[in-house]
Amino acid sequence: MALRVVSVLKRRLGGPGQKLLRSGNLLSATQHRWEKMPSSVGFPVTSRRSFSKTALIVDVDHNLGIATMKMNNPPVNSLSLELLTNFVIDLEKLENEKRCRGLIITSASPKIFSAGLDITEMYGKSSAHYAEFWKAVQELWLKLYMSNMVVIAAINGSSPAGGCLISLAGDYRIMADNPKYTIGLNETLLGIVAPFWFKDTLVNTIGNRASEHALQLGLLFSPTDALRVGIVDQVVPEDKVQDTALNVMSRWLSIPDHARQLTKTMMRKPTVDRLLKQREADIKNFVSFISRDSIQKSLHMYMKHLKERKE
Numbered sequence: 183m184a185l186r187v188v189s190v191l192k193r194r195l196g197g198p199g200q201k202l203l204r205s206g207n208l209l210s211a212t213q214h215r216w217e218k219m220p221s222s223v224g225f226p227v228t229s230r231r232s233f234s235k236t237a238l239i240v241d242v243d244h245n246l247g248i249a250t251m252k253m254n255n256p257p258v259n260s261l262s263l264e265l266l267t268n269f270v271i272d273l274e275k276l277e278n279e280k281r282c283r284g285l286i287i288t289s290a291s292p293k294i295f296s297a298g299l300d301i302t303e304m305y306g307k308s309s310a311h312y313a314e315f316w317k318a319v320q321e322l323w324l325k326l327y328m329s330n331m332v333v334i335a336a337i338n339g340s341s342p343a344g345g346c347l348i349s350l351a352g353d354y355r356i357m358a359d360n361p362k363y364t365i366g367l368n369e370t371l372l373g374i375v376a377p378f379w380f381k382d383t384l385v386n387t388i389g390n391r392a393s394e395h396a397l398q399l400g401l402l403f404s405p406t407d408a409l410r411v412g413i414v415d416q417v418v419p420e421d422k423v424q425d426t427a428l429n430v431m432s433r434w435l436s437i438p439d440h441a442r443q444l445t446k447t448m449m450r451k452p453t454v455d456r457l458l459k460q461r462e463a464d465i466k467n468f469v470s471f472i473s474r475d476s477i478q479k480s481l482h483m484y485m486k487h488l489k490e491r492k493e
């Protein structure tokens with residue numbers, strides 16, 4: 183199957199996209215190599231590099247120009263300060279790899295894409311810790327939302343709150359067709375409020391009315407409903423998520439990088455600038471909001487409820 187996908191990738195880049203690239207004199211080293219491959223054989227993986235840190239496994243296929251990043255923070259891929267920090271470091275590394283043009287984000291543990299922000303980072307800690315944590319959340323969103331790479335979320339499990347934000351920050355979302363999985367910004371269910379830039383990212387994806395409805399009720403959508411409302415772009419059988427991501431990636435990579443990147447920037451920069459203009463104020467807001475006794479109590483009760491569900 184992987185070879186078939188690679189053949190599709192080569193065919194795609196040999197088509198109109200390739201012509202566009204040639205006319206713009208924009209062929210990257212990776213694409214040159216693709217062009218030289220005879221179409222009857224699969225693309226041999228001659229250069230593959232992996233780096234793995236606590237909580238993230240990154241695999242870079244230099245020939246395809248695609249990196250796959252698997253969140254690996256059992257049991258539920260909660261976004262701890264450590265995971266957020268490593269995520270940002272690895273994203274920066276990938277961004278600096280000229281030949282890496284696409285990134286697929288997925289989970290190493292099927293069933294849970296990510297449980298969102300690590301709630302234990304948000305209660306019973308110092309103000310300095312909350313500030314550091316929030317800065318890391320901001321940093322990841324800023325880097326991901328404005329990435330020069332094509333970012334595809336291969337959502338192979340549930341993806342509430344911060345997990346949903348990571349998917350929304352990408353360019354395209356593919357979700358596994360399993361009614362047990364849900365996705366959405368469910369902050370209100372925890373007694374907290376999605377920050378304005380979470381909200382903006384959702385509005386940019388599904389529009390104002392659907393966002394207001396989803397945010398006020400803290401809706402967690404099944405894959406079918408997520409597709410209907412536009413939170414995800416495609417729902418596919420569970421075992422087809424990765425191959426579909428590679429296929430979709432080939433379509434996006436057939437567009438000349440500079441044109442696609444400038445378009446992405448044009449669409450997203452106003453949203454990013456809103457946060458950049460008030461980054462410190464947003465951190466202060468978060469620290470003062472999360473430190474309130476009532477909010478600390480809500481988070482504590484929510485964690486208790488999560489644990490009691492199992493008993």
Ligand SMILES: CC/C=C\C/C=C\C/C=C\C=C\CC(=O)SCCNC(=O)CCNC(=O)[C@H](O)C(C)(C)COP(=O)(O)OP(=O)(O)OC[C@H]1O[C@@H](n2cnc3c(N)ncnc32)[C@H](O)[C@@H]1OP(=O)(O)O
Binds near residue numbers: 258296369
């Ligand atoms: C005015 C406004 C100003 C500023 C803005 C202010 C505030 C905004 C602030 C914050 C925004 C936050 C966004 C978030 O991301 S909050 C996190 C939301 N996440 C959730 O609600 C998900 C909760 N988890 C679940 O629903 C489930 O765990 C699951 C569906 C992901 C997985 O279900 P399972 O049945 O497979 O697993 P569980 O048994 O439930 O969990 C295993 C284990 O993991 C613990 N856990 C689960 N989720 C989290 C989490 N997000 N953080 C930390 N820990 C988590 C769970 O308690 C279990 O622990 P134990 O094994 O019992 O110890």
